Amino acid sequence: MSPADTARNGSTPSYATEERPPVLEIRDLSIVYRGDVDVKAVDHIDLALAPGETVGLAGESGSGKSTLALGACRLLRPPAVITGGSVMYRGTRFAPDGVEILDQTSRELRKLRWREISIVFQSAMNALNPVLRIRDQLGDVLDAHLHLKGDEKRERLGMLLDLVGIPRERLRSYPHELSGGMRQRVMIAMALAVDPEVVIMDEPTTALDVVVQREILAQIVELQKRLHFAVLFITHDLSLLLEIADRIAIMYAGRLLEVGTAEQIHNRPAHPYTRGLLASFPSVHGARKALAGIPGSPPDLRSLPPGCPFVPRCRYAAEPCKSIDMRVLPVPGSVAGHFSACPFVTPETADRPALTPTAAASAGASPAEEPV
Amino acid sequence: MAVAVSAPPQTAAIVPRRGQFLRTMPTKAKVGGGILAIFVLVAIIGPAIAPYDPSATNPNALGAVGPTAAHLLGTTTTGQDVLSQLLVGMRSSVVLGVLTATIATTLSVATGVTAGFLGGVADEGLSLLMNVFVVLPALPLLIVLLGYLPNSGDLPTAIVLSALGWSWGARVIRAQTLTLRSRDFIAAARETGERTWRLVVFEILPNEVSLIAANFVGTFLYAILTSVALAFIGVANFSTWNLGTMLFWAQSANAFSIGAWWWYVPPGVAAALLGTGLVLLNFGLDELGNPRLRNSTGRRKRRRGGWRPTGSATTAHRAGPKWSGRAWRPTDPTPVERVEPLA
Numbered sequence: 066m067s068p069a070d071t072a073r074n075g076s077t078p079s080y081a082t083e084e085r086p087p088v089l090e091i092r093d094l095s096i097v098y099r100g101d102v103d104v105k106a107v108d109h110i111d112l113a114l115a116p117g118e119t120v121g122l123a124g125e126s127g128s129g130k131s132t133l134a135l136g137a138c139r140l141l142r143p144p145a146v147i148t149g150g151s152v153m154y155r156g157t158r159f160a161p162d163g164v165e166i167l168d169q170t171s172r173e174l175r176k177l178r179w180r181e182i183s184i185v186f187q188s189a190m191n192a193l194n195p196v197l198r199i200r201d202q203l204g205d206v207l208d209a210h211l212h213l214k215g216d217e218k219r220e221r222l223g224m225l226l227d228l229v230g231i232p233r234e235r236l237r238s239y240p241h242e243l244s245g246g247m248r249q250r251v252m253i254a255m256a257l258a259v260d261p262e263v264v265i266m267d268e269p270t271t272a273l274d275v276v277v278q279r280e281i282l283a284q285i286v287e288l289q290k291r292l293h294f295a296v297l298f299i300t301h302d303l304s305l306l307l308e309i310a311d312r313i314a315i316m317y318a319g320r321l322l323e324v325g326t327a328e329q330i331h332n333r334p335a336h337p338y339t340r341g342l343l344a345s346f347p348s349v350h351g352a353r354k355a356l357a358g359i360p361g362s363p364p365d366l367r368s369l370p371p372g373c374p375f376v377p378r379c380r381y382a383a384e385p386c387k388s389i390d391m392r393v394l395p396v397p398g399s400v401a402g403h404f405s406a407c408p409f410v411t412p413e414t415a416d417r418p419a420l421t422p423t424a425a426a427s428a429g430a431s432p433a434e435e436p437v
Numbered sequence: 438m439a440v441a442v443s444a445p446p447q448t449a450a451i452v453p454r455r456g457q458f459l460r461t462m463p464t465k466a467k468v469g470g471g472i473l474a475i476f477v478l479v480a481i482i483g484p485a486i487a488p489y490d491p492s493a494t495n496p497n498a499l500g501a502v503g504p505t506a507a508h509l510l511g512t513t514t515t516g517q518d519v520l521s522q523l524l525v526g527m528r529s530s531v532v533l534g535v536l537t538a539t540i541a542t543t544l545s546v547a548t549g550v551t552a553g554f555l556g557g558v559a560d561e562g563l564s565l566l567m568n569v570f571v572v573l574p575a576l577p578l579l580i581v582l583l584g585y586l587p588n589s590g591d592l593p594t595a596i597v598l599s600a601l602g603w604s605w606g607a608r609v610i611r612a613q614t615l616t617l618r619s620r621d622f623i624a625a626a627r628e629t630g631e632r633t634w635r636l637v638v639f640e641i642l643p644n645e646v647s648l649i650a651a652n653f654v655g656t657f658l659y660a661i662l663t664s665v666a667l668a669f670i671g672v673a674n675f676s677t678w679n680l681g682t683m684l685f686w687a688q689s690a691n692a693f694s695i696g697a698w699w700w701y702v703p704p705g706v707a708a709a710l711l712g713t714g715l716v717l718l719n720f721g722l723d724e725l726g727n728p729r730l731r732n733s734t735g736r737r738k739r740r741r742g743g744w745r746p747t748g749s750a751t752t753a754h755r756a757g758p759k760w761s762g763r764a765w766r767p768t769d770p771t772p773v774e775r776v777e778p779l780a
Contacts, residue, residue, distance in 0.1 A: 139770030147773040167773045
């Protein structure tokens with residue numbers, strides 16, 4: 066395995082130097098799950114994906130990461146409904162000037178699917194058909210989008226397995242005959258089969274052990290260098306994103322809290338939630354430090370209070386937090402591309418050594434009390 | 438938007454309570470169940486409310502007479518009351534159906550689950566047996582067997598019908614058991630130390646409830662239609678009344694050519710209605726064994742012009758995913774409903 070992952074960290078983010086406009090541009094997207102009470106799973110989110118860039122989407126379970134990524138591709142089924150916003154796709158082959166995904170019909174979207182935007186699903190065992198050989202499943206993709214036949218198709222199938230480091234004999238295997246890592250590689254090969262410009266990876270390595278996880282991530286990074294596709298990488302593992310992502314977006318309760326390059330997120334985290342996440346896992350390289358979790362649990366999306374949803378768990382919470390606009394703003398003092406939804410806490414804000422009870426309880430405290 | 442965002446969470450309404458199942462059944466199943474209930478009721482109280490003895494002939498009868506106040510469904514050529522025949526005969530037909538369905542379904546489940554769960558030699562042997570019964574030519578065999586049994590009542594007929602009708606269901610249930618056997622939740626249950634019979638009864642069978650119920654309903658229908666057909670061609674005990682013997686007598690007395698529609702239409706319609714009821718009920722049985730289907734199809738609201746979840750926030754989740762005036766398909770993209778203009 067090439068140590069491609071180490072080369073990522075610290076290199077200039079491709080986003081800043083990129084000439085071309087974003088290949089996928091999500092603007093002001095809102096998605097709700099209809100029910101007795103609407104659940105705002107994605108609330109006014111902006112996120113752009115530059116060509117060839119890896120953007121990591123991190124957050125706790127239920128923070129809306131998958132809803133955002135799948136909803137932007139119109140892959141969610143009702144009761145999910147997109148209630149507003151825009152998703153522009155600009156592919157060099159497909160639509161250099163951009164198409165509005167939210168205005169596309171089912172038929173139009175079919176041209177876009179897989180050929181332009183493909184997905185690696187989390188559960189490879191469930192995403193692969195257990196009664197079809199790998200050859201047939203990969204072949205179906207080639208059939209459907211490239212209309213390849215005979216030798217040409219056979220050669221492409223072999224090439225795809227070479228790409229992800231699986232011996233060609235495995236084309237004749239059934240999914241249950243492969244290990245978990247191999248299945249995930251097959252899923253990646255399938256996602257790359259027709260050379261898409263955007264690959265959405267929905268926790269592709271979550272079910273794998275760390276060694277296989279590392280191999281697969283290195284493979285993704287290497288393939289990305291060769292094939293120049295953009296990746297939207299969904300995971301709850303922020304440490305993993307710091308290794309492989311160019312930029313990282315932090316989601317919480319359906320809202321974007323912070324966006325920045327991996328370096329910015331790691332070295333100059335602006336939002337208290339990001340700081341909490343960073344403090345909750347050990348660093349392999351740095352000095353040993355005490356791990357601090359984030360107290361409390363995510364809020365109920367059906368009855369979110371106005372203002373910042375992180376207030377009840379935030380150690381910096383103050384009264385104005387309950388009425389702020391949750392749009393992300395440029396972080397003062399950071400280079401371009403670093404945005405945070407918290408207007409009060411900046412990277413320079415002193416990190417208080419321990420959580421004081423007043424700050425923790427300030428969410429429900431009376432206005433007379435003066436926190437922070 | 439009319440949706441109250443700040444309303445308190447109403448978990449109770451989202452998770453249906455026990456007992457809501459009957460009310461949330463699809464309309465088709467309700468109609469089917471209603472029809473079946475009427476027939477079962479007639480089978481139970483029919484002989485008691487029959488106005489006449491169905492076999493009593495009127496020596497002064499001047500041939501078949503159409504519906505009158507005295508004979509609501511008219512009489513046969515010998516002056517027998519058709520309504521009484523129908524009311525009395527329904528019991529025999531329904532009893533035959535229930536008996537056959539019970540015996541055949543029990544056989545199907547026992548052999549199918551055993552073969553599927555045990556596998557190996559047991560599976561080979563039982564599968565062979567099923568396959569032999571599947572290929573037996575049922576109708577000729579039925580004619581021979583029932584013709585051989587003297588004065589065959591409902592039970593012998595039911596046994597013969599079951600013996601020839603259990604194998605299809607057994608094959609289906611065996612196949613389903615095979616797929617369930619290797620699922621993780623069975624392995625998990627085995628790991629927690631459950632005994633084999635508990636695995637079969639509490640882990641596998643509940644997953645097959647809808648299959649078994651559908652099998653029961655299907656066999657019920659098969660028994661009634663087959664017995665009617667057999668009686669019609671003359672293989673039955675003609676000292677009893679049921680839908681089949683009624684049709685046989687009507688046919689042998691040329692009811693059709695003399696225009697006595699009140700004689701052959703009621704048993705025919707009754708058999709057809711009973712069949713319809715059973716088929717409709719079958720639609721609802723899928724939900725019985727698949728909790729996932731309940732929320733999406735239950736209490737379906739008929740709406741024109743597509744799915745409008747904003748219309749009624751309280752019932753949207755039960756209305757089922759609908760879009761553009763038809764049911765949502767897996768290939769359909771996520772609906773877009775802009776509630777605020779794009780900035």
